[in-house]
Amino acid sequence: MTNIAICAPATPITREQADALNELVAAEFPMHNVTFHDQCFELDGHFAGPDLRRLEALLECANDPAYDAVWFAKGGYGSNRIAEAAVAQMNTAARAKTYVGFSDAGYLLAALYRHGIGQSVHGSMPVSARSEGGREAVRRVLRWFAGDNSGLEPSVDGKTPVAAFNLITLSMIAGTPMMPDLSGHVVMVEEVSEHLYSIDRLFFNLAGSLPRVAGLRLGSVTNVPENYREFTQSPEEIAKFWCARAGIPYLGRAEIGHTSANRVVPFGLASPSKAS
Amino acid sequence: MTNIAICAPATPITREQADALNELVAAEFPMHNVTFHDQCFELDGHFAGPDLRRLEALLECANDPAYDAVWFAKGGYGSNRIAEAAVAQMNTAARAKTYVGFSDAGYLLAALYRHGIGQSVHGSMPVSARSEGGREAVRRVLRWFAGDNSGLEPSVDGKTPVAAFNLITLSMIAGTPMMPDLSGHVVMVEEVSEHLYSIDRLFFNLAGSLPRVAGLRLGSVTNVPENYREFTQSPEEIAKFWCARAGIPYLGRAEIGHTSANRVVPFGLASPSKAS
Numbered sequence: 144m145t146n147i148a149i150c151a152p153a154t155p156i157t158r159e160q161a162d163a164l165n166e167l168v169a170a171e172f173p174m175h176n177v178t179f180h181d182q183c184f185e186l187d188g189h190f191a192g193p194d195l196r197r198l199e200a201l202l203e204c205a206n207d208p209a210y211d212a213v214w215f216a217k218g219g220y221g222s223n224r225i226a227e228a229a230v231a232q233m234n235t236a237a238r239a240k241t242y243v244g245f246s247d248a249g250y251l252l253a254a255l256y257r258h259g260i261g262q263s264v265h266g267s268m269p270v271s272a273r274s275e276g277g278r279e280a281v282r283r284v285l286r287w288f289a290g291d292n293s294g295l296e297p298s299v300d301g302k303t304p305v306a307a308f309n310l311i312t313l314s315m316i317a318g319t320p321m322m323p324d325l326s327g328h329v330v331m332v333e334e335v336s337e338h339l340y341s342i343d344r345l346f347f348n349l350a351g352s353l354p355r356v357a358g359l360r361l362g363s364v365t366n367v368p369e370n371y372r373e374f375t376q377s378p379e380e381i382a383k384f385w386c387a388r389a390g391i392p393y394l395g396r397a398e399i400g401h402t403s404a405n406r407v408v409p410f411g412l413a414s415p416s417k418a419s
Numbered sequence: 420m421t422n423i424a425i426c427a428p429a430t431p432i433t434r435e436q437a438d439a440l441n442e443l444v445a446a447e448f449p450m451h452n453v454t455f456h457d458q459c460f461e462l463d464g465h466f467a468g469p470d471l472r473r474l475e476a477l478l479e480c481a482n483d484p485a486y487d488a489v490w491f492a493k494g495g496y497g498s499n500r501i502a503e504a505a506v507a508q509m510n511t512a513a514r515a516k517t518y519v520g521f522s523d524a525g526y527l528l529a530a531l532y533r534h535g536i537g538q539s540v541h542g543s544m545p546v547s548a549r550s551e552g553g554r555e556a557v558r559r560v561l562r563w564f565a566g567d568n569s570g571l572e573p574s575v576d577g578k579t580p581v582a583a584f585n586l587i588t589l590s591m592i593a594g595t596p597m598m599p600d601l602s603g604h605v606v607m608v609e610e611v612s613e614h615l616y617s618i619d620r621l622f623f624n625l626a627g628s629l630p631r632v633a634g635l636r637l638g639s640v641t642n643v644p645e646n647y648r649e650f651t652q653s654p655e656e657i658a659k660f661w662c663a664r665a666g667i668p669y670l671g672r673a674e675i676g677h678t679s680a681n682r683v684v685p686f687g688l689a690s691p692s693k694a695s
Contacts, residue, residue: 188651220616318594319627340496351595375464
């Protein structure tokens with residue numbers, strides 16, 4: 144039995160999206176119990192409620208010893224606004240938990256990982272449970288909660304610590320007090336809906352600000368907008384160029400990203416869920 | 420007589436844009452002499468020539484004692500790729516020069532300022548000389564080259580050091596080896612064509628990574644794309660929010676940005692052009 148609390152530190156989901164996850168869990172994962180915090184469905188401007196409301200919901204989920212894990216409902220934008228306050232207020236129960244999400248949730252995964260709170264995990268989120276492809280991505284997380292590592296990113300070997308981030312999210316974290324020490328890590332990055340020149344610019348930023356990492360892997364780069372002028376370098380050529388300039392070993396692709404192929408990446412040294 | 424060399428460290432301009440500047444200078448600023456490097460008109464994919472070609476042209480302009488100033492022809496994207504190599508190869512003549520540009524040229528202004536090379540100046544660029552409004556912005560720079568400070572950003576008082584940047588450019592520089600020490604400075608930022616959530620995210624990054632600056636001023640924020648959901652906070656509300664969180668004095672607006680009102684901001688302590 145894994146008791147999973149779901150909250151939305153950035154943007155809201157719909158009741159229909161929650162229902163789709165509930166149905167999937169009931170049908171295929173009876174060993175899990177998922178609980179959506181009401182805050183998941185609130186809306187305040189861009190966000191799933193004001194900062195304080197999202198912070199409160201996250202802390203209620205994290206600090207409650209009844210839950211084994213906190214699953215972030217959806218990305219979007221906004222978890223950076225509450226991440227530092229959240230980690231500062233987490234209790235002993237929060238420190239024994241697993242936290243799963245990706246994209247904008249990377250701010251929280253980073254802050255938690257920096258402060259050694261629980262197990263940060265890159266993985267797909269409840270919002271994806273309505274589509275056929277998204278459901279398979281969500282199943283990988285639910286299987287991993289059950290101790291089944293088949294949905295792990297294939298390069299994860301349990302020997303070299305790893306971390307996975309959305310590219311712009313990692314770039315925005317770099318230099319702030321929530322940046323974890325990624326030295327010695329294989330860092331995986333993925334991106335969606337950014338121009339290629341912007342991706343080049345983000346790699347420039349990270350090439351100049353990452354510590355001595357063990358290497359970089361490039362996840363999927365999807366939904367790239369057309370620019371008025373072609374960039375001519377592919378995302379992988381861009382990644383290789385900046386890795387070469389920065390002396391970072393480029394280790395190839397990673398199966399992470401804003402696609403249904405998105406795999407699970409437990410930060411640090413890979414392990415089955417502690418909650419299983 | 421100010422001898423001004425023009426090169427394009429990011430993206431190219433057209434011959435018509437160069438002609439417009441030449442005509443403006445001939446008609447109204449006979450005390451100046453502007454020389455366009457041929458590289459300004461080259462095209463290689465996204466850029467005004469390959470990295471090495473743009474670097475070579477910039478160094479030819481900067482290291483030639485015949486020129487008093489280097490004026491960057493246009494922004495776009497790309498000067499970050501050559502900025503570190505450029506400052507590493509600059510000679511004594513380069514150290515006595517004035518460098519003018521903004522937007523993407525901010526990477527060069529930052530690297531030059533960090534290394535104490537010449538005088539970095541935020542100002543409009545030759546590419547703008549074809550339109551009525553752009554010409555007035557360009558005139559402010561040409562007047563400043565002539566020792567006329569009437570086009571300076573009004574808050575510049577010669578007592579507190581200042582620097583002006585495009586917001587995302589400064590965010591991408593932060594944490595890299597080309598970031599100047601901006602402690603004690605009034606930092607001005609402007610932005611164009613970014614979503615409001617992206618502007619919020621960039622302020623988050625800078626709030627967590629800037630040193631103890633004297634204050635922040637917000638320039639114009641223009642051409643903001645519509646988002647699928649309204650952000651509800653205005654650019655100035657966003658700036659005030661993050662300044663308050665970070666303990667940075669918010670000092671009000673600055674007349675800088677991607678508009679014809681763009682004013683001149685000499686980095687550090689304001690002064691008329693050394694070349695005048």
